[in-house]
Amino acid sequence: MAPRSSTKDKILDVAEGLFAEYGFNDTSLRTITSKANVNLASVNYHFGDKKTLVRAVLNRYLEAFMPAVHDALINLNLRDEYSMADVFESLRGPLRALNDIRPNGTSRFMLLIGRGYTDVQGHLRWFITTRYDDVLSLFIESVMKANPNLTRETLFWRLHFTLGTCVFTMASSQALAEIAENDFGNKVDAKTVVDQIIPYLAAGVAAQ
Numbered sequence: 001m002a003p004r005s006s007t008k009d010k011i012l013d014v015a016e017g018l019f020a021e022y023g024f025n026d027t028s029l030r031t032i033t034s035k036a037n038v039n040l041a042s043v044n045y046h047f048g049d050k051k052t053l054v055r056a057v058l059n060r061y062l063e064a065f066m067p068a069v070h071d072a073l074i075n076l077n078l079r080d081e082y083s084m085a086d087v088f089e090s091l092r093g094p095l096r097a098l099n100d101i102r103p104n105g106t107s108r109f110m111l112l113i114g115r116g117y118t119d120v121q122g123h124l125r126w127f128i129t130t131r132y133d134d135v136l137s138l139f140i141e142s143v144m145k146a147n148p149n150l151t152r153e154t155l156f157w158r159l160h161f162t163l164g165t166c167v168f169t170m171a172s173s174q175a176l177a178e179i180a181e182n183d184f185g186n187k188v189d190a191k192t193v194v195d196q197i198i199p200y201l202a203a204g205v206a207a208q
Contacts, residue, residue: 008046010036016057016102020111024054024119055127058116061109064101066132068094073138077145084146084206087139088198095194106190107173114170117163147206158205165204169197 014036018027029050033040047053072090076082098105116124129136143155150158169176177188186192 007038007042011038011043011046011053012057012060015053016060016108016112019054019057019115020108023115024121024124029053051123054116054121054124058109058112058124058128059131061098061101061105061112062128062132065094065098065109066135068097070135070138073135073142076142077138082142082146083202084143085199085202087142087146088202090142092194092198096191099190104190106194110170110190110193111173114167114173117167118171143205149208150205155205158207162201162205165201166197169193 011032015027015032018032018035029040029043032053033043043053047056069091072093073087076086076090095106095109098109102108115121140155140159143159144150147155173190173193177193180186180188180192
């Protein structure tokens with residue numbers, strides 16, 4: 001019999017691949033158990049239900065990404081002044097470091113987050129906003145410091161427009177990469193997407 005940790009990791013690895021390819025809604029526990037060659041009792045033992053499994057898959061990235069973002073923003077706030085571009089640049093290093101967590105971790109994480117929103121996984125949004133509230137609050141504070149003339153109402157709209165842009169880009173990242181490569185002849189990876197989206201988001205949030 002395989003060690004419990006090995007079985008748990010196998011379930012997570014298989015579930016992550018299927019969730020990324022087919023989405024959360026269209027991936028059943030039966031499909032996961034069949035591809036992982038484990039029984040449903042193993043999934044129930046380690047995770048309890050599908051929602052917990054979804055959160056566990058994302059949290060393998062979030063538990064590395066969120067503390068890194070927190071540290072980057074703390075360092076940024078040691079400066080007296082900084083721009084909105086600087087705030088978004090604080091995300092670049094933590095995103096890139098996800099490639100050390102899993103192969104193509106940056107791309108996979110972006111795709112999974114996009115799936116979480118397009119598949120209307122409300123429990124996942126609840127999990128992120130409650131578990132990592134301190135990081136999200138620090139991000140908002142940093143945005144306000146970079147844009148002191150923004151009202152809370154304007155910030156509300158701009159951050160939601162930012163979220164919408166990110167979700168569409170992340171959920172459609174594979175298709176967008178193929179279209180861009182076909183039209184412009186340049187291979188597109190996660191770094192390319194981040195390079196394109198950071199100045200766009202920074203300009204939008206900071207617009208007068």
